Amino acid sequence: LEEQMRHTEKMVAVGELVAGVAHEINNPLTGISAFAQLLLEETLTDDQRESVALIKKETDRAKGVIHDLLLFARNTERAAGPVDINDALGQVVRLRAYPLRNGGVDVQLALDPSAPRVSGDAQKLQQVLLNIIGNAEYAMRDRPHRVLTLTTQGHGDTVSITATDTGKGMPEEVRRRIFEPFFTTKPNGVGTGLGLSVSYGIVRAHGGTVSVESVPDVGTTVTIVLPALSA
Ligand code: ADP
Ligand code: MG
Secondary structure, rough: OOHHHHHHHHHHHHHHHHHHHHHHHHHHHHHHHHHHHHHOOOOOOOOHHHHHHHHHHHHHHHHHHHHHHHHHHHHOOOOOOOOHHHHHHHHHHHHHHHHHHHOOOEEEEOOOOOOOHHHHHHHHHHHHHHHHHHHHHHHHHHOOEEEEEEEEEEEOOOEEEEEOOOOOOOOOHHHHHOOOOOOOOOOOOOOOHHHHHHHHHHHHHOEEEEEEEEEEOOEEEEEEEEEEEOO
């Protein structure tokens, strides 16, 4: 518990710092990108066009990182409303249906129809599920056997959501660090290392917990437990 509290304090402090910096960087990047776009509409030599296109592309990539940073920084705010976890999960699966099918992932859904609703922010909870499903997709991309099993289960005053993948898994020294902001094992430009720290912050803000079990070369299970509405 003490370790968890230290972690939460650290997250809040880093979050505030990051929010400030991200806002300051986002504005000039938006300007650079917009003016690069305007330049591209001018008559340019091929070399000039190539350079300006590169400015635009790299600026937009940096904006993508800033977008993740802002999500990370804002995760301590909390809007409250009743959220049906089955609906939230269903929507995220629909959103990812195309890439999942394209990636040859067999999605198994086992939703508990009597899972209680939770109190919170549906969009943020969907962001969490999107992050977790995105990680699972990535972990399975080179695997011959790709199954993503998603479950919900009501337990009276709590509801759990699990995502089990048949991906490459992770060793203990990686698993221990996955909730650290900016920790990633993915190549530059692919991962920001913010997905799970953002998710951790969102779930904690909903009074819940996230745990991860993983076996290298077998797969990973992420479990989220949230308090039921009016429990
Ligand atoms: P990112 O996806 O940008 O790397 P995350 O915070 O989402 O950042 O994840 C951090 C790291 O945790 C990943 O780089 C990866 O090493 C590990 N990880 C997360 N989910 C999984 C998974 N389902 N299977 C294997 N490794 C995972
Ligand atoms: Mg991720």
